[in-house]
Amino acid sequence: MTGLTIGIIGLVLTVLLCGIGSGLGLKATGKASAGVLAEDPSKFSKVIVLSLLPATQGIYGFLIAILGASYLPTVANIGSASVNYAQVTAQGWNVFWACLPMMIGGAVSAFLQGRTAASTIIAVGKKGEIASKSIIFPAMIEFYALLGLVVSIMMFNNMPIADMSQTITAPEVVETGARVISTLIGA
DSSP, rough: OHHHHHHHHHHHHHHHHHOOOOOOOHHHHHHHHHHHHHHOOGHHHHHHHHHTHHHHHHHHHHHHHHHHTTOOHHHHHHHOOTOOOHHHHHHHHHHHHHHHHHHHHHHHHHHHHHHHHHHHHHHHHHHGGGGGHHHHHHHHHHHHHHHHHHHHHHHHTTTSSSSOOTTOOOOOHHHHHHOOOOOHHHH
16 A cells, blocks of 8 residues: 555545534434424524534544645655655655544544534523523534644644655565656656
């Protein structure tokens, strides 16, 4: 598996898992909102924000994928005489690991935030005046999604890009890497 493949897997998993978590969270809030609105349609403005909160993690995962794509090992890097196969592989793993905080944090927090927001929506349905106070409960979970986003961004901004001059590889790995690179650049 090449470094490019490893990096792409990290980006795809980030979008996919954050999207699944958001979808499951939105399912919970949608069901709760539908129940409340069936009883009292005038509470729409009070439940809509709570209903949409789990969607943010899907957006965060998408943002990390866009940001991370710029750090992928590119054909230009692979074709460079100063970059070897081990460096390209390391760069792919760097992208994968930088995605991990958002990948896991976003998926889990979206799911849990959806469940918490659904409970809050039901409470608002029973007592509408608590809407502004009750938003704090799902918002606390949002904080951890934001931490995952910030840590992933920090990891992207601090990762060494193809700077592995001290890497020691077995001769057969170097030879295989040279063949892969020459095949990719058509030499």
